[in-house]
Amino acid sequence: MDATAINGSGPARSAASITLEDVGKTYPDGTVAVGDFSLEVHAGELTVLIGPSGCGKSTILRMINRLIEPTHGRIVIDGQDILKRNPVELRRHIGYVIQNVGLFPHQNIRTNVGTVPRLLGWDKKRINERADELLELVGLDPARFAKRYPHELSGGQRQRIGVARALAADPLVLLMDEPFSAVDPIARGRLQEEFLRLQATVRKTIVLVTHDIDEAVRLGDRIAVLAEGGRLLQYAPPAELLSKPDSTAVGDFVGADRGIRRLAVTPLRQAMTPPTAIMAGRPTVDAEGTLYDALAAMLASDAAEVVVVEDGKTVGVVTRTSVFEVPEAEATV
Incomplete structure (x- = not known):
């Protein structure tokens, strides 16, 4: 340019x-x-x-x-x-x-x-x-x-x-x-x-x-x-x-409803934990997504957790509980 x-x-x-x-x-x-x-x-x-x-x-x-x-x-x-x-x-x-x-x-x-x-x-x-x-x-x-x-x-x-x-x-x-x-x-x-x-x-x-x-x-x-x-x-x-x-x-x-909006600007990595041994059948969400994406995937599949994937590989898991436990002070973009 x-x-x-x-x-x-x-x-x-x-x-x-x-x-x-x-x-x-x-x-x-x-x-x-x-x-x-x-x-x-x-x-x-x-x-x-x-x-x-x-x-x-x-x-x-x-x-x-x-x-x-x-x-x-x-x-x-x-x-x-x-x-x-x-x-x-x-x-x-x-x-x-x-x-x-x-x-x-x-x-x-x-x-x-x-x-x-x-x-x-x-x-x-x-x-x-x-x-x-x-x-x-x-x-x-x-x-x-x-x-x-x-x-x-x-x-x-x-x-x-x-x-x-x-x-x-x-x-x-x-x-x-x-x-x-x-x-x-x-x-x-x-x-x-x-x-x-x-x-x-x-x-x-x-x-x-x-x-x-x-x-x-x-x-x-x-x-x-x-x-x-x-x-x-x-x-x-x-x-x-x-x-x-x-x-x-x-x-x-x-x-x-600012709490819901906050989920949309909080990286899901902040609530991610290491994957467990059994991840088959869980809904997936991209690692670059937000907590809002994770919660939406859980609600759409009536699941309690989602698998986080990056470049086709499983890198972690986010649970419904962890979505709401992310401290507000850490919710940064």
Whole structure:
């Protein structure tokens, strides 16, 4: 890939940290959208901003790429204060994915994906090669899709194109504002799964806004729970957030069923014990799965335990009792 630093120079790499220091936005009528908000987003991680409507999460996202100018505070990406940068130039080095994608209807898919590289002055051959590379990366065959137009694609396919376009110039930072909420639940689940696969490949620094706690838990390396006025209530990995909410407000937001959600982000290896001599006939689950996968397999087979397999070999066993005995403090991803 052709990694580009946020300042347009420096050694090639794929991600950069983001630091927000006492950032706020107050509108002329006195409305405080975001108070004094501070957050450290680690390079290569996916941070989720979540909270009720009106808590300022989308405002924070847009201040990072200066679609909204902060009233005060400091935003640093890749060691540089972005408020001292030309905002148009800055945005060309930050990927941005929105809910309704925003593809240009009069341009074919290859041209849409190549938008930012074209603005950066890449030659046509390089743009087309990059567009086709990204179409393959998001699971769309360039031979079939490159010359199609947005109206010829499904909602899920258009959303994939939006992600490909955001990655076209290989930005260090990717901002996503409820990217999967406009598609049906089945397509959304598939898109989330494909996005996790994609992130494992490209390892960008991503800030994602959502109102869906299940999506936040599934996708996020860390989750920032916000309250009205952009107040940060808690910032933690999913398992920690679910097992140890800092306050009643956070506990209420993540839900009374947070114990079940915690199983989905806890590796089953934490409850695994060595295999016994007789394992035949037991349901199996992959070693890279979670406690949720193990419990689901037990319930589906009315079994008290599951066999853990890795590369076709039995490596352990997880019992129903051990699933619920994993200490909350150890439930980490």
